[in-house]
Amino acid sequence: MFTHNSRVRTRLLPLAMAAALVACGCGCGARANGGGKPVIAAAFYPLAWLAEQVAGPGFYVQNLTKPGAEPHDLELTPRQVIDVGESKLAFYVKGVQPAVDKAVRQHAKGHSLDAESVVRTLPAPQDEAGDGAADPHLWLDPTRFATVATALGERLARVDAPNAAVYRSRAAQVVTRLNALDAEFRTGLRDCARKEIVTGHSAFGYLAERYGLTQVGVAGLDPDAEPSPRRIADLTGLVRRTGATTVFTETLTSPKTAATLAQEAGVRTEVLDPAEGVRPHSHDDYFSIMRRDLATLRPALGCS
Template sequence: MPRALLAAVLVLAVAAGCGARASAGGFTAGRLNVVTAFYPLQFLSERIGGGTVRVLNLTKPGAEPHDVELNPRQVADVADAGLAVYLSGFQPAVDTAVEQEAKGHSFDVASAVDLLPYTQDSEEDGDKDPHVWLDPVRFATIAGQLGDRLAAADPANAASYRSRARQLQDQLRDLDRTYARSLATCRRHELVTSHSAFNYLATRYGLTQVGITGISPEAEPAPRRLAEVARTARATGTTTIFFETLVSPKVAETIAREVGARTAVLDPLEGLTDPAADYFSVMRANLAALTTALGCTA
């Protein structure tokens, strides 16, 4: 082998070795590598991890996370992580990557709380509803357990992780109290949404979700379902049909025209489109939309 080529190969080998050592044991430059499946888990990890973690989100900002596919680099990131944070049953590609590459260093947030069943009449009957983060109380429980998992992965910073987790739990409980107070005196309680993502929120605060489509927001509703939702909206005096930011509003607009209602955004927080927003700002915007649509007086 020519000397110049041999030298180049040696340089590449040394560089590769340095890169491997830099991320050995799930750390890079002294920070714990945390891979998260989609935005709410990224939010928790960044808030609890602070400056001692390096968070990589597998779902790009503005992307719809349900059917995300992972490229080889992302699968390698899962393998290299000190902790992979995901929600089983929500993203099949992520489930597969964790099972194959991160089984011993992962946290399935579905194991932290009881998940509600998905009950709408469709082929998805019997499945568990994944949208647990829309219940601040359950989300606070997940935050506490994530703090413990980060502490176990990085014992040198365990006290800081647990402290930040407690602070975040307090903020989530404050959010829960605000929701409960604001939604206690509403004239209407039916929540008509284009995507059946809000059962946790509805269950927590005494509302009834009426979803046009199922858990997957891109599913096409059957004509029978459209007719059922329109009848329910008329019977309950619904004034607002909600749609979300990451998918087309056409279905919601169709129902709204038929029953003489308006449309408004209710964000399921599966991903952010505004870089200035975060979990709390979106949840407050959702609350404002709900109190207007449901005629709440508190």
């Protein structure tokens, strides 16, 4: 499973301390904005967004990752570990955030939903594939994300049976919107001069598979990984051979490596957002991010 080996440190509180904190309950530090509502602990932005759409106002959705933070770097506070354990549902993607994986495994095993468990996953890039390693960026395929929305609606229907029809209805509405987004991408990327998308890190495998593109990642799944000089030289040659005009950087990670490749290859850079998070005070949401990505891809790939 994808663990971001040397970069991510999962400093969770010792089990004995965690047990003591859980035992004292909410009185040890009340949640800031729960308002007494049942809580969905969502690991990072796209899951928090989806949970808000499907759960509606009856739940408080707690995003464990602060706005503007790179989700792969998350280290949970003791309070957040308690919140995961006390939540009605812990909603996450296994393999993105080892700290969340550990908190769920230890404190929320019976009330969690791993989005990866309800869709067909893609393997991690070949250079990172361990035993059963999967690419976790499934939300970048709207059709897979629609499947997750349906599964979330069903899970909430079991959590709050008297309102089951409401959650299923909200999930169906989200699915309709995601299917419309998928149609926009299929139309917009149907006739393109180029198929290769050269990205700062390998976050766009699901998007590439869905729309007939080929992802070429400068780094692997770890956005902070430093490719070797040999890798940069190989990619420079590939960019030139394919006629690619653009190397894509991202919003929450350093553009340095991708910019180096672009300079070596004599091409430009553009931002392609993996929708892993939004900046503080941003008015973006999942749909606006995805549509902006489509608008960025079309000229870069020479789409008619």
